Amino acid sequence: MLKVENISKTFGAGTVNEKDAIDHLSIHLKPGEFVTIIGSNGAGKSTLLNCIAGVYNPDSGKIILDGKLITKKPEYKRSKAIGRVFQDPLKGTAFDMTIEENLAIAISKNRSHGLQRGITNADRDIFREKLSMLGMGLENRMKEKAKLLSGGQRQALTLFMAVITEPKLLLLDEHTAALDPAAAAKVLGLTDYFGNSDKLCTMMITHNMKAALEHGNRTILMQQGRIAMDISGEERDNMTVDSLVEKFAIQNDRMLL
Amino acid sequence: MMGMTAIFGALESGMIYAILALGVFLSFRTLKTPDLTVDGSVVTGAAASAMICTMGGNPIFALIASFIVGCGAGAITALLNIKLKIQPLLAGILVMLGLYSINLRIMAGRPNISLMDNSTIYMGLEGLLPEKYLHLILNAVILIFAIILFYFFLKTRMGFSLRATGDNEDMVRASGINSDLMKLIGLSLSNGFVGLAGGMLAQYQGFSDVTMGTGMVVIGLASVILGEALFGIKSLSRRLVSVSLGAILYRFAIAFALYIGMPAGDLKLVSALIVTVALAFGLLNESMTLNAMVKRRRKKNA
Numbered sequence: 001m002l003k004v005e006n007i008s009k010t011f012g013a014g015t016v017n018e019k020d021a022i023d024h025l026s027i028h029l030k031p032g033e034f035v036t037i038i039g040s041n042g043a044g045k046s047t048l049l050n051c052i053a054g055v056y057n058p059d060s061g062k063i064i065l066d067g068k069l070i071t072k073k074p075e076y077k078r079s080k081a082i083g084r085v086f087q088d089p090l091k092g093t094a095f096d097m098t099i100e101e102n103l104a105i106a107i108s109k110n111r112s113h114g115l116q117r118g119i120t121n122a123d124r125d126i127f128r129e130k131l132s133m134l135g136m137g138l139e140n141r142m143k144e145k146a147k148l149l150s151g152g153q154r155q156a157l158t159l160f161m162a163v164i165t166e167p168k169l170l171l172l173d174e175h176t177a178a179l180d181p182a183a184a185a186k187v188l189g190l191t192d193y194f195g196n197s198d199k200l201c202t203m204m205i206t207h208n209m210k211a212a213l214e215h216g217n218r219t220i221l222m223q224q225g226r227i228a229m230d231i232s233g234e235e236r237d238n239m240t241v242d243s244l245v246e247k248f249a250i251q252n253d254r255m256l257l
Numbered sequence: 258m259m260g261m262t263a264i265f266g267a268l269e270s271g272m273i274y275a276i277l278a279l280g281v282f283l284s285f286r287t288l289k290t291p292d293l294t295v296d297g298s299v300v301t302g303a304a305a306s307a308m309i310c311t312m313g314g315n316p317i318f319a320l321i322a323s324f325i326v327g328c329g330a331g332a333i334t335a336l337l338n339i340k341l342k343i344q345p346l347l348a349g350i351l352v353m354l355g356l357y358s359i360n361l362r363i364m365a366g367r368p369n370i371s372l373m374d375n376s377t378i379y380m381g382l383e384g385l386l387p388e389k390y391l392h393l394i395l396n397a398v399i400l401i402f403a404i405i406l407f408y409f410f411l412k413t414r415m416g417f418s419l420r421a422t423g424d425n426e427d428m429v430r431a432s433g434i435n436s437d438l439m440k441l442i443g444l445s446l447s448n449g450f451v452g453l454a455g456g457m458l459a460q461y462q463g464f465s466d467v468t469m470g471t472g473m474v475v476i477g478l479a480s481v482i483l484g485e486a487l488f489g490i491k492s493l494s495r496r497l498v499s500v501s502l503g504a505i506l507y508r509f510a511i512a513f514a515l516y517i518g519m520p521a522g523d524l525k526l527v528s529a530l531i532v533t534v535a536l537a538f539g540l541l542n543e544s545m546t547l548n549a550m551v552k553r554r555r556k557k558n559a
Contacts, residue, residue: 053431075430075431076429076430076433076434076435076436077433079430079431079432079433080433082431083431084431086427090425091425091427091428092428092431093425093428094420094421094424094425094428095424095425096420096423096424097417097420097424101417102421104414104417105417105421105428105429105432105434106432108414108417108432109432109433110433111414112414113414113415113417113418114413114414114415115410115413115414115415116413116414117413117414118412118413118414118416118417119412119417161432162431
């Protein structure tokens with residue numbers, strides 16, 4: 001489904017701040033795979049996701065999604081097959097628009113953005129029905145502006161918006177990092193619910209190693225722009241946070257929390 | 258008390274300025290960019306309208322042309338921003354400056370064109386409507402039409418995309434929408450309405466002047482801010498009407514200032530002060546609208 005082949009990305013090339021964020025990295029994902037990505041700050045996790053999403057283009061290498069070469073496609077075109085949730089809950093919704101208007105934008109992803117009615121009653125019925133699955137009562141608040149929602153509600157809504165058009169790929173960049181533990185658990189639960197589909201590939205960055213091993217079905221560890229470990233199946237089932245720390249001499253306290 | 262002529266004048270011109278304010282609303286509120294192109298594009302609209310009328314062209318066609326040249330001006334500002342990565346504010350200033358020369362060229366090098374003897378949209382209706390209310394009715398019809406158009410446009414998928422682009426570009430791109438295209442469309446339409454207002458203004462006041470654009474963007478901003486603060490922003494329709502009423506109110510304030518003897522030259526300073534005070538006091542958020550204040554007071558007393 002997703003093939004990332006030998007991509008590299010250097011920031012500030014030729015300056016004193018030159019940094020190889022991604023260094024000849026390759027990864028293949030099959031449909032139904034849910035990869036959790038761990039690694040310390042600056043390991044290139046976000047850069048990898050941003051290269052796939054098209055926020056910036058890799059300096060070299062190829063990215064193929066669903067059989068189509070997307071390396072040079074602009075971000076908004078790639079988005080049609082990719083759902084994304086950002087770390088910052090403010091980034092996922094248009095704050096001055098209502099919940100249903102936000103959902104209307106999300107559901108129109110693969111439609112033309114012309115002079116059709118922005119939101120139809122048929123859309124509203126779908127929204128109401130599906131929002132109730134989130135279990136947050138948002139189905140009764142559809143005319144409220146997104147800025148009135150809490151961080152957890154916003155991330156849940158963004159996650160829901162990301163999967164509403166059934167994308168091929170779901171990219172989650174520490175989407176629970178800014179939430180309190182209860183909200184984070186709720187959003188992670190929803191992530192499992194939406195992410196564990198055999199038609200979808202999911203990539204989830206997390207700072208929490210425990211969560212990385214508990215969620216999804218494959219885990220990679222990134223170091224200095226490369227994949228230092230890639231485990232799945234039995235090997236992953238037997239992996240513990242302690243053995244990970246031992247194996248990779250991880251000194252980042254934040255990852256252990 | 259102000260004379261009837263002054264009141265009618267404020268109301269009539271206020272409706273034209275309301276169209277300009279709606280244009281400014283689109284860039285300032287929807288795209289969240291204060292667009293200085295307005296000072297130039299309003300004159301471009303007026304110049305095009307005046308020239309077509311003096312050449313004996315159809316005055317309605319002249320207004321359509323005003324709209325189109327306004328769109329063109331907005332498109333250039335948007336392209337400077339999108340393609341050359343020039344900040345929106347600076348892009349607007351550059352286009353505004355360049356338009357001065359272009360406007361002068363459109364007006365065949367004359368700084369001022371009089372329309373006294375030429376046909377305008379108003380003349381075409383003489384005899385059909387009572388003369389006293391002719392300007393009022395025609396301006397009102399065009400304004401209402403513009404408000405309705407705005408309302409339905411902002412409720413379309415494209416309208417949603419436009420509004421979201423102003424709110425959150427990251428989210429828009431992640432939703433498969435070309436945010437650059439939305440900025441182009443938004444700024445074009447915004448200046449299109451500004452150009453239309455300029456074209457109407459030229460036909461209404463009977464002349465086009467190359468310097469008439471100075472401070473127009475501030476007038477537009479003042480109308481948007483005052484209107485929203487005084488008349489509320491609860492729904493989109495309410496908001497559009499509020500902005501229009503803001504523009505009309507603003508003309509009344511000007512008429513009143515002139516009535517009490519303020520020199521006409523001081524008006525721009527007053528405009529600047531109004532906008533400054535409004536911005537400083539944060540008359541921008543919902544809690545500051547008159548409506549919300551009344552509600553709060555009621556709650557307190559209850």
